[in-house]
Amino acid sequence: MKSNTLEFTTRDDAIREECKRRALTPGGIAKRKQKNRDRFLLYGSLTMYVIFSAVPFYWMFLFAVRPSGSTSLVPWPMTLEHFRTVWFGIGFGVFFKNSVFVATLSLVLTTGVALLGGYALARYQFRWKAPFLVAMICTQFVPGSMMLIPLFETFRSLGLINSLTSLIIVNTVFGLPLSIILMYGFIRNIAVELEEAAWVDGCSRLQAFRIIMLPLLRPGIVGVGAFAFIDSWNNFLFALMFLNVQDQFTVPVGLSYMLGDFSVDFGGLAAGGVIAAVPVVLVFAYVQKFLVQGLSAGAVKG
């Protein structure tokens, strides 16, 4: 698709000429007015949408930090009373610990297994490669809500109901297919020659992987890990189905029980919401730049 230099310069020149011609004619002024109107439209709709995205977060924050009974629309004077109630009184401290435990182990397991699988798919030729990839894509059409009943049965027969292990397994199973496909893309984008050079220098495959590939794969590993973390942090339906004992609850389950007797304490509910939001929003803020670039780099395109 590369055009030669000659073509390039002529086209650039043509554009420049065109710009000059238009700017000098009366039509050029109309064009500029049109451009200003475009800018206005662009900024206007952008601003409106940014407000729509941000205000709900602000609304929750407001409820979480203003004293009970206040109707002020600015978060001042501030109080941490609701956070204290929720963290110690309702047990969000425990829920938070459970969620961190589940999300961290899911992250490690998903990323590790995806790394192995992605490497196999990217660096070896074998008969079941294409069918395996197709199967991974097909799993994306098997939705979580349909797995509620059969997975409950499976975990019951394994004796894992009311255990956080069941959640870690579920998160890993549902996160793996996309993680493997992404990891496959990332590894394939790194030249094999780099590894081969290490082999020639006497490294084993494992050493070459550790010394050459791991540093290069860091952005990919961070991205896949972040997805896994956010997904497992947000998992609700399976947590609700599998966990019935309060000291095993994760944050979303705790939050949903608060929603049940919602009329009681808005400040506490909002504080619970803020606690649920902070980790994912932080992780997301860290990786969001990478998100667009990573997808754009062709990671998702066959």
Add this chain to the structure above:
Amino acid sequence: MTILLNKDGLRSRVRESDLVKTVRKRGVPYLLLSPTAILMLVFLVYPLGSIFYFSLQNYNVSKPWDNGYVGLGNFITMMHDALFWSSLRVTANWVVAEVSLQLTFGLIMALIVNEAFKGRGLARAVLFSPWAVSGVLTTTIWLLIYNPAVGVNKYLADMGIGQYGASPLAGADSAFWAAVLAELWRGVPFFTILILADLQSASGELYEAAQVDGAGRLRRFWNITLPHLKNSIILATLLRVVWEFNNVDLLYTLTGGGPANATTTLPLYVARTAITSKDFGYGASLTVAAFIILSIITILYLRLTKFGKGL
């Protein structure tokens, strides 16, 4: 492939029988993939298959004396179940409303934040952030907004707009659209992110050429941008249809399917049958129905859009 020239050449001093060598060479990728394969088989493929078995059983955890094989009994019950049919209608409305609105706004926003302007990084970060939020958290936020006593309604009534004590979640229609709005807030970034990623791989040359040829903004969008985005839009839409079809978290917590089941989608019905009434047999039959419907939609959609041709 270059892989064939790998370190086996260097290792040839170690004597190995041909058989062991072949197994070593051929077996490695399978060994690396085995954790994935085992997890998938035990926790996805096997449970999925067992749904079909359960759907033919009378199986209620809270009424064990009635359990046993019933053949197509559950499916016959389903055909006469008014809630099943109404949930299908609600599901269709829900999916169409959500996906079309999310696609429209997501596309517009992607085109806007693809332009160069000051503060673009920050604008993107804010626009994307609802994507990371869970269904339960979305419910928490929007319940605080919709609440008649302390929500937006109170402030509007203070200014003389509307009346005190009104909640959008009270009426059947308004509850549906209130849920749509909350999910829209969370869902638009998905399309924005995917479309933006694809926009960045569009070649600038085409646009320059079109500009020289005098094509206007709208023409350029229609003739260059849209064809370029076609495959990613098709894929994103399909993934989203499946996703919104199965979106239970938000509806389960925000409306619980009410009022009067006006927001009960089929998967929500499944979840309630499984979690609340513990009727696993009937729940499995509903799941089978959902599975079949979803498969038909997916196949039809891929056929109609000719996805994958020319990739």
